[in-house]
Amino acid sequence: MSRVQDVYPDDGISLREVGLRDGLQLVKKFPSTAVKQRWIREEYAAGVRYFEVGSFLPAKTFPQFADVRDIVKTITELPGAHGVALALNERGVNEALASGIAEIASVVSATEEHSQANAHRSRESAIANVKRLCELRDASSHKPVVNAGISMALGCSIVGPVDPNEVIRIAEKLYEVGVDMVAVADTVGYAGPKQVGELTRAVVRIAGSKPVCVHLHDTRGMGIANASAALDAGARVLDGSLGGLGGCPFAPGATGNVVFEDLVFLCESKGFATGIDIERLVAVRAILRAEMSGEALYGGLARAGLPRGTSAKAA
C-alpha cells in the first residue's frame, strides 16, 4: 500500500474541513491564530482528522494565511491529524515542504479561459507546475501527499458548461505527472447530482488505486445531493466547511462549501462511519459566530439537531 492510502483509507470515508483555507479565502475579518487553533482543537476533539489549514501565498495579498506555519504546527501536534496546504508556485511549494505539512494541494482550471483569467497561465503550464511539485515532493525528506484540484470541473464561471472529457483528460495527465489524488471541484456550484456522479465515476476509473476527492460548493443548494452522488460513484474523500463557511469570488452572495456537519450526517446516514460526533462538531460553530459575526452560517443539523433516537455519534 502506498502512502496516500495510509492517509485516505480506501475502505472508508475521509471528510476534510476546508473552512480554515477555502472558508477564509474571501473573508474581510479573519480569526486570529489562537482562534484558528481553538477551532482546530475543538473539531479534532469532535473527531475531525483532516484539515485544510491555509495557503503558502503572499501574506501581503492573503493576510489570513500569514500564520500558516503556526497552524501547520498545531495540526502536526495532534496525533492522527492530517494537514493540507495550498501552494501554487515553486516558492510556495518550497515553503510548504519546509513547514512539514503532510499534504500539498495545487490547482488546475478545467477550462483554458478560466486558467488564463484566474491564474494568468495556460492549463498546460499549470499541469507543468504540478509536475514540478511532484518532483520536489520526491526529492523531499518527508514526501507529503500531493493533491491537484481541478477547479470549475463541473461548470465554469466564464464559459458555462464544461466538457467532462476535458476534465478526464486533465485528471489523466495529473495522475501521470505523479499526483497522489485528484480533487474534482464544483467551484461555483453549477452541477446537479447526475453530472457529479458521472464525472466522479469516470475519474475514479482513471485513478485506479489512488483516491479521488470531490470538492463541492452549495451555491445552488445541491451540495449534499452532489456529495451523495459522489459517494455513490466511489469518491471516498469529500470536502466541507463548518457552517458552510466560504463565499465564492465568482458568484456574489453565493454560499460556500458544503456544510461539514450536514455532510457528516449524510455519510453516517449512508452507512459510512465518520468517527465524528455531530453534536460536538455543531458546538464548534460558536467560535465562528463569536469571531466572524459578519459571516452567514448555514446547515440543517445546527438548526434542528439530531433526529430523536440517534446517538450523538451515529446519525
Added chain:
Amino acid sequence: MSRVQDVYPDDGISLREVGLRDGLQLVKKFPSTAVKQRWIREEYAAGVRYFEVGSFLPAKTFPQFADVRDIVKTITELPGAHGVALALNERGVNEALASGIAEIASVVSATEEHSQANAHRSRESAIANVKRLCELRDASSHKPVVNAGISMALGCSIVGPVDPNEVIRIAEKLYEVGVDMVAVADTVGYAGPKQVGELTRAVVRIAGSKPVCVHLHDTRGMGIANASAALDAGARVLDGSLGGLGGCPFAPGATGNVVFEDLVFLCESKGFATGIDIERLVAVRAILRAEMSGEALYGGLARAGLPRGTSAKAA
C-alpha cells in the same frame, strides 16, 4: 389509463407547490386571499401546475384556510392547473367534494404512537377514514383524485426510527382501500437519501401503475439529496414549497418543505423537464417577502441565480 395517470403522467415529473397548505400550516401571520391568488397566478405563469391549496379543517382552528373555497375556485379557473386540499374527516371530505377540488388528501401516521398523539385515533381508524373518503369519491360526480400521505414514514418525532415494513404494510392497505396515490412523507426531516431511496423503491413496487409521491422536509439539510434519491427510485410526484416555507410543529426552528426552486433545478439537472421557468419562479418570492416578512426563506437558486450558460427554462 385511469384518471390519476392523466393528472400525474408516469412518463414525466410532477412538482407540487405545497406552500399554500403545508407552508401556511404553522404561520402566525398569513396572506390574504388576494395575495394567495397572486402567489398562485404568478407561479402558474412560471409554469407551476400543481398546488396544494389548503385544508377543509375548522376555520376557527386554522383561519389561514378559511378561504379554501375561494382558492379552489382560483385554481379551477387556470387551464391545466390541479388543486389539492386536505380533508381529515367526513365533514371535511364532503365540503371538499362540494368545492369541486381536483384532489383530496388524507393522512395516516406511520407509527401508532404518533397517530394517537397527533390525530387521537389509531392507524387502523385513520385507514378506515381513507376508505370512507374513497367511497365518497366513488359516489361523487367529479371523482377527485384521492391521495393518502403516510406521515413520519421515515422517522417519527415520538418514537424515532420507523420500521420500513410498517410503512410498506400501510401503503399496501391504502392502495387496497382505493387511493390513487400514496405520499411517503419525511415529516420531520429525519432521513438520508439511502433510506428515502429504499423506501420509495418498495412503495413504487406496491403501487404498480399508480403514482407515488414523496413529500420531503429539509429539516436537516437532506431535502434535495433525498429528492434526488426518490427520483432515482421511481417517484414521479414530489412536493416542495417556494422558499422552503413551512415550519415543523415537532422540531422548533426547523425549516419546512424542500425548496421548490431548488427542486426544479435538481429535476432539470437530472434530465426531467419540469416546464417551470426558474427565474420567474424565484421572482414570486417577492410576494412572500412582502406579505410574510417574519418567515425565513431558503434556497440556493434565489441566492445565486442560474449558472452561466443555462437558459431561464432549462437549468
